[in-house]
Amino acid sequence: MIVAEHINKYYGKLHVLKDVSLTVARGEVVVIIGPSGSGKSTFLRCLNYLETIDDGYITMEGQPIGKKKLSDGRLVDDSRKNIYRLRSRIGMVFQRFNLFPHQTALQNVMEGPLTVTKIPVAEAKARSLALLAKVGLADKADAYPVQLSGGQQQRVAIARALAMQPQVMLFDEPTSALDPELVGEVLEVIKDLAREGMTMVVVTHEMGFAREVADRVIFMNDGCILEEARPQEIFTNPAHPRTKEFLSKIL
């Protein structure tokens, strides 16, 4: 579904992603773990072109992301329009929710379908209400983000991303900004998505969650993928000493 090959990215002199390659199959749940500053967020943001990459290439279902193949095989920057269309097929959920504060929960969820896909209002509303019900917030449709708890806000944010009917969902530490007692309700929603077969890339420090839903766990360190394995293997018998050290600190 998503293929990233030899991604390199620099912030000025800082080499944040070093030759990162990753393939995500349809329906697969990939969890990325790693210490702070290792480039997890940056990598995720490259996948939907919120960040540009300096080298390498990314494809989604065979289509290059942010680049376009010319007839002679050269890659050039894609048109803005194609990038926008591509982003609309990739859902993203942020650590700090980023709900639109001037809109109600329902309006937040409807915003994408109305502004981007431009479907009729009635249809957008029906779809959005169904999604709010799915994340357990049918009764909060008319609440503004400030009137919601962190866990509720994040669930609205998930519904907002789902409203675009994405083929892939990217989660960047979706529970890191939440009080401990609110983490569970958000993870439940993500687990449901996994059960439904949604393709997902999840950056998280929730190891229990990773163990339960991940098909594969990736350990990133200092801009590199150091190790990738099935959760049982990586948690019980990590191959790399750096992984072992990281896990011993976090578990």
Next chain:
Amino acid sequence: MRIGPIDVEFLLAIMPILLKGALMTIELTVLAIFFGTIIGLFVALMKISRFKLLTVFGGIYTWVIRGIPLLVQLFILYYGLAQYFDIQLSPKAAAVLGLSICGGAYIAEIFRAGIQSIDKGQMEAALSLGMSYTQAMRRVILPQAYRRLLPPMGNEFIALMKDTSLVSVITMVELMRSGILLNSTYIRSMEIYLTVGIIYLIMTTFFIYIINLIEKRLSISDAS
């Protein structure tokens, strides 16, 4: 008739001329706010654009316009253009142009600060839904920014109203120039200019009142 030191009869005699001038002051203010806001929005968008050339142009605009006194700008527009390019603007055209250009530079800075005060996550969330930059601005960023813009914009509008008095020097007959003309006939500076000042005060007070009203309205309808 006199009340204390005030010659009521004289005041009544000059009032129609001053009020006519005040009307022109209001007209100039409204026009300057209208065009200045349009200019300001465009210059602000230039300054935050990802195109280097636009950023530089926007930067030069606000730097130059805010760095040169409005009075000098008005002289250049009214007298300067006539000398060099044979463009003789009418006093009113030069006044509206000068006030709008100048107001636009200050309003641009207000817009820019307002837009940049919105959390970067908002733009990212909008883009991640597949919105274009323009859609994200229109649907997500600007609706949040404009609530924060109102107080500084109110200040700027009041400053613009007072600045309209400067166009009296390019023979534009508004409130201040009406006063100057009256004084050249009657030579009663204190009474005339004090009255002019009080009329300005009434207008700015009324203006502040309206802006406060709008602000209150917004904060009521704004549940977030």
